[in-house]
Structure formats: C-alpha cells, structure tokens
Amino acid sequence: xxxxxxxxxxKWCFLLPSLGYLISMAIFPLVWSLSLSFxxxxxxxxxxxxxxxxxxxxxxxxxxxxxxxxxxxxVRFVSMAVLLELGIGLSMAYxxxxxxxxxxxxxxxxxxxxxxxxxxxxxxxxxxLHPDIGIMNTILQTIGFSKVRWTTSVSVAPxxxxxxDVWEWTPFVFLALFAAIQSLPIELYDAxxxxxxxSFQVFRYIVVPIITPVIVTVTLIRVxxxxxxxxxxxxxxxxxxxxxTESLSYYVYLTGIKWFDLGKGTAMSWIFxxxxxxxxxxxxxxxxxx
Amino acid sequence: MxxxxxxxxxxxxxxxVRAKRKHGSLIKRTxxxxxxxxxxxxxxxxxxxxxxxxxxxxxxxxxPTFIPWAQFKPTLQGWYSxxxxxxxRTFRSLRNSILIASLSSAIVLFLGALAGYSLAxxxxxxxxxxxxxxxxxxxxxxxxxxxxxxxFLLMRGLRLLDNPLAIIMGHTVLNLPLGVWLMIDxxxxxxxxxxxxxxxxxxxxxxxxxxxxxxxxxxxxxxxYVLSFIISWHEFIxxxxxxxxxxxxIPVVIxxxxxxxxxxxxxxxxxxxxxxxxxxxxxxxASRFLVRGLTLGAVxx
Numbered sequence: 001x002x003x004x005x006x007x008x009x010x011k012w013c014f015l016l017p018s019l020g021y022l023i024s025m026a027i028f029p030l031v032w033s034l035s036l037s038f039x040x041x042x043x044x045x046x047x048x049x050x051x052x053x054x055x056x057x058x059x060x061x062x063x064x065x066x067x068x069x070x071x072x073x074x075v076r077f078v079s080m081a082v083l084l085e086l087g088i089g090l091s092m093a094y095x096x097x098x099x100x101x102x103x104x105x106x107x108x109x110x111x112x113x114x115x116x117x118x119x120x121x122x123x124x125x126x127x128x129l130h131p132d133i134g135i136m137n138t139i140l141q142t143i144g145f146s147k148v149r150w151t152t153s154v155s156v157a158p159x160x161x162x163x164x165d166v167w168e169w170t171p172f173v174f175l176a177l178f179a180a181i182q183s184l185p186i187e188l189y190d191a192x193x194x195x196x197x198x199s200f201q202v203f204r205y206i207v208v209p210i211i212t213p214v215i216v217t218v219t220l221i222r223v224x225x226x227x228x229x230x231x232x233x234x235x236x237x238x239x240x241x242x243x244x245t246e247s248l249s250y251y252v253y254l255t256g257i258k259w260f261d262l263g264k265g266t267a268m269s270w271i272f273x274x275x276x277x278x279x280x281x282x283x284x285x286x287x288x289x290x
Numbered sequence: 291m292x293x294x295x296x297x298x299x300x301x302x303x304x305x306x307v308r309a310k311r312k313h314g315s316l317i318k319r320t321x322x323x324x325x326x327x328x329x330x331x332x333x334x335x336x337x338x339x340x341x342x343x344x345x346x347x348x349x350x351x352x353x354p355t356f357i358p359w360a361q362f363k364p365t366l367q368g369w370y371s372x373x374x375x376x377x378x379r380t381f382r383s384l385r386n387s388i389l390i391a392s393l394s395s396a397i398v399l400f401l402g403a404l405a406g407y408s409l410a411x412x413x414x415x416x417x418x419x420x421x422x423x424x425x426x427x428x429x430x431x432x433x434x435x436x437x438x439x440x441x442f443l444l445m446r447g448l449r450l451l452d453n454p455l456a457i458i459m460g461h462t463v464l465n466l467p468l469g470v471w472l473m474i475d476x477x478x479x480x481x482x483x484x485x486x487x488x489x490x491x492x493x494x495x496x497x498x499x500x501x502x503x504x505x506x507x508x509x510x511x512x513x514x515y516v517l518s519f520i521i522s523w524h525e526f527i528x529x530x531x532x533x534x535x536x537x538x539x540i541p542v543v544i545x546x547x548x549x550x551x552x553x554x555x556x557x558x559x560x561x562x563x564x565x566x567x568x569x570x571x572x573x574x575x576a577s578r579f580l581v582r583g584l585t586l587g588a589v590x591x
Binding site for chain 1: 420429433561
C-alpha cells in the first residue's frame with residue numbers, strides 16, 4: 001500500500017482517468033470522423049465506406065453553395081449577436097454601477113434567460129413571434145404598426161434569430177462585465193470626478209481600459225458558443241424560410257444524421273471544427289497566460 | 291486612502307461629487323429607472339407570456355389578454371395535457387433528464403476533482419501543468435455536431451442507441467473539460483499550508499486530499515456539479531440523435547410539442563415551462579457560481 005501513497009503515483013492516478021476518458025470519448029471520435037471524411041459512405045444504402053480521398057472536401061468547398069450560405073449566415077449571426085450583446089451588456093453594466101434599491105434582485109432576475117434550456121427559449125419566442133397569431137404582431141398592430149413576418153420572411157428571419165440570442169445571452173455578458181466593474185475601487189470614480197471627468201470620459205478612458213481583458217475573454221466565449229447555433233434555428237424557423245436561417249451546425253446535422261451521408265457529413269463537421277478551434281486557440285492562449 | 295482624502299481640503303468636493311452621483315438630476319434618474327424597467331420587462335416578458343398562455347383555452351391563446359379571470363377564463367387544459375394525457379411521456383423524459391444530468395454530473399465531479407487536484411498541487415515535468423489544463427479545456431470548444439456521427443456509429447455498435455447510458459457518456463465528455471478547469475481554479479484558491487501541515491504530521495497524500503482539501507473545496511464542488519447539471523439538462527443535439535423514445539429528455543419533448551399536434555400554444559408553453567422551472571430555480575440558488583463558471587473562471591465575484 002505504501003506505493004499507492006507515493007507522490008508521483010498519486011498525481012498520475014488522479015489525472016489519468018480524466019485524460020483517458022477524454023482521449024477515448026473526445027479525441028477518438030474526432031479521429032474516426034476524420035477517417036470517415038475521406039470516404040464516400042451513404043449510411044442508408046452502404047455498409048462499408050469507400051475511400052475517395054479529398055473528394056468530400058472538394059465537393060463542399062467548391063461546389064456546395066448551400067454550405068457557403070450556411071457559413072455566411074452563421075458568421076453574420078455571430079457578429080451581429082455578439083456585438084449587440086456586448087454593446088448592451090457593457091453599457092448596462094456601467095450604468096448600473098452604483099448601488100440602488102433592488103439591485104441584487106435584478107441581478108438574480110438576469111440569470112433567468114441563460115438558465116432556460118435553449119430549445120425552450122426558442123419555443124417561448126416562437127409563441128410570441130408567430131406572424132399571424134403571435135402576441136408581438138398583435139401588439140404592433142394595436143399601436144398602429146404593420147405586421148412583421150418574424151419567422152417567414154427571408155430578410156427578417158435571420159434578425160429574429162439574432163434578437164432571440166441577444167435576449168438569451170445579453171444578461172450573461174452583463175453579469176460578467178458587471179462583476180468586473182464592481183470589483184473596481186470606488187475611489188477611482190471619486191478621483192476622476194474631482195478632476196472633472198464626465199461620466200462618459202470615465203467610462204471610455206478608465207473603466208474600459210481596465211476591464212478590457214474580461215471584455216475580450218467574454219467576447220471570445222460568446223463567439224465560440226454562438227458559432228454552434230443550433231437550437232434556436234431548429235425551434236424557431238427550422239432553418240427556413242428557404243434556408244435563410246440555416247446555421248452550420250444545422251446543415252451538418254442534416255447532412256450527417258438526417259440524410260445519413262456520413263462521408264460528407266464528417267468532412268463538413270471537420271471544416272466546422274477547424275473554424276471553431278482556430279477561434280478557440282485565441283481564447284485558450286489567453287487563458288494559458290492568465 | 292479614503293481617510294487621507296477626507297483629511298484634505300478636497301473632502302467637500304468629494305462629498306458633493308458622491309452626492310451628485312448618488313441622486314443625480316430628476317431627468318437622469320428618470321432615464322436610469324426607465325432603462326431598468328424596460329430591460330426587466332424585456333427579460334421577463336417571454337416567461338410571463340408563456341405562463342399566461344399555459345392557462346388559456348385554444349381560442350384565447352392568440353389574444354393579447356394578460357390577466358386571468360378579468361380578461362380571460364383560465365383553464366388547466368395545457369397542464370392537464372402535459373401531466374395527464376401525455377403524462378407518461380412527460381414523466382419518462384423528466385426522469386431521464388434527472389437521471390442523466392445527475393449521473394453525468396457526478397462522474398464529472400469525481401473525475402474533475404481528482405484531475406483538478408492533481409494539476410493544481412503536483413508538478414508535471416515534461417508537459418507543463420498549464421498545457422495539460424488548456425488541452426483539456428480545448429475539448430470543450432469542439433462543436434457537438436462534430437462528434438455526432440462517430441457517436442451515433444459507436445453507440446449503434448455498442449447497442450446503446452436509445453439508452454440513457456449513451457447520453458450520460460456524451461454529456462460527461464461535454465462537461466468534463468469545464469469541470470477539470472474549474473476544479474483547478476478552486477483548488478488553487480485554497481492555501482496549501484493546511485495540506486502541507488497534515489503531510490508533515492504523517493498524513494498520506496490520499497488522506498490530505500480526502501480529509502483536508504476536499505472538505506475545504508466543497509463550495510467549488512457544488513458549483514461544478516450544479517453547472518454541469520444545468521448544461522446537461524439543456525443539451526439537445528445528443529439526445530435528439532442518440533435517443534428516440536426510451537431515452538428522451540425534456541428538451542426533446544419540448545421540441546416535440548410542436549410537431550405532434552400543430553399550433554397549440556398552451557401545450558408548447560406548459561411543456562417549455564416544465565423544462566425551464568427546475569434549472570432556473572437551481573441557477574438562482576447557485577447564482578454566485580454561475581457567472582464564474584460560465585466565464586471559465588475569468589470573472590470572480
């Protein structure tokens with residue numbers, strides 16, 4: 001038993017289960033999918049994959065316009081949603097920096113959207129935004145606006161997805177930045193105010209520079225997560241109308257699982273993974289230093 | 291620092307400045323409270339509307355009426371449908387959700403605490419601790435759909451399709467990187483002196499871990515467990531692909547509330563609320579840790 005108490009043995013015994021689990025359940029599937037991505041393998045009619053080299057990748061990158069469309073939608077979605085979340089979250093966090101009655105209550109309240117299952121969020125909004133019988137259009141018409149085809153118009157539907165994502169995740173950005181701003185000493189504002197700095201100047205030249213590391217980290221986390229957009233699209237629009245809201249995750253799911261084109265599906269999922277991982281590397285290298 | 295400032299002449303300035311910031315002009319205060327109220331309504335309205343809708347008859351569900359009894363006649367048909375007519379399916383999925391989330395989180399907690407302790411307290415020569423930790427975390431960033439196809443084939447090969455075990459395995463992979471990463475952080479926050487003292491007194495490394503470090507890091511354990519429970523409860527894609535009937539969880543039932551019988555808003559509302567309520571309560575209870583966990587430890591409250 002003495003050996004078991006040995007330092008080196010202990011540290012490996014503690015670490016190896018996790019490493020082993022991740023290698024067998026995270027890395028091995030990725031390697032498997034990489035090997036499948038070089039084959040032609042229609043799961044519905046074929047039992048054995050057929051080696052075709054880079055054919056799937058060529059097919060996706062050079063002749064699959066739907067893939068590029070999904071990628072373009074995803075990129076547009078990510079940039080719009082994250083920018084809005086950051087803008088609203090940051091300004092709210094700065095605005096609410098002083099104590100006021102009900103602040104803690106408000107903070108708890110803001111946990112609700114991100115605590116909801118994403119698919120439930122999609123359905124909450126689907127009820128509200130139904131173009132004919134949803135409450136949103138009824139209210140809009142009562143005030144005198146015309147109906148908005150939230151989920152059925154090619155130009156509006158992508159923005160609807162952005163809006164719901166903003167609803168779901170702005171509170172997260174707010175809470176993170178709020179915590180960062182709260183950790184600043186109050187004397188900072190005193191000193192700036194005595195010197196005659198305006199509220200906006202304090203924000204622009206003192207608060208933002210100090211909390212920039214947190215802003216960057218939170219932004220990267222949001223970008224990586226937003227790229228995986230699936231539930232909102234699945235629930236609200238089912239990627240419609242006319243595939244206008246088809247995200248990369250959704251297209252990979254359709255190709256690989258629904259149509260069971262395993263070769264093309266895995267190739268696409270690898271392109272997708274590489275995109276997400278290259279963004280993740282920025283975040284990971286930051287976390288490594290921090 | 292405050293005392294020093296107080297002693298100076300500038301103290302009166304400071305008083306004035308602080309008072310001004312606290313009270314502000316009437317216009318400023320109005321804007322301030324308007325923003326708060328608008329944002330609160332914006333945040334709560336979808337939930338509120340789902341609650342109202344879930345108590346409505348089909349015909350009322352499409353009308354802009356908000357107050358039960360006064361504006362519309364409330365009914366329990368949405369909840370009756372969810373808990374009685376479709377009750378078997380609802381309870382099966384709730385049972386699965388609880389089973390899958392609690393078991394996979396328990397595995398994450400167990401493996402995560404061990405690995406976190408190992409990486410926080412011991413030195414790995416050759417590979418650096420930081421590199422191992424970052425590599426583990428990098429697994430969190432891979433999109434779920436990337437491993438979906440191999441998972442499906444693997445589970446089909448193991449005859450685990452439509453078996454909660456397959457989903458537990460999937461959710462464990464999903465949460466383990468975050469679990470290890472956060473546990474490293476929590477163990478680092480503990481002073482090492484106590485364990486060192488125990489080791490000098492003849493305690494074994496195992497004893498130091500179980501008797502001293504683990505009890506002290508209990509809040510961290512709770513945080514990791516709750517966070518992975520919530521993420522597992524939310525997870526939709528794995529369940530959609532790996533479960534059909536026996537192993538479905540609540541998100542799949544929510545998604546199914548649309549396809550089964552058309553546009554019954556009250557049904558969609560009640561089922562969504564069943565999926566929302568448990569995790570929202572959990573999140574509110576664990577609110578202290580949630581932001582820290584979701585920002586990967588970058589923000590500490």
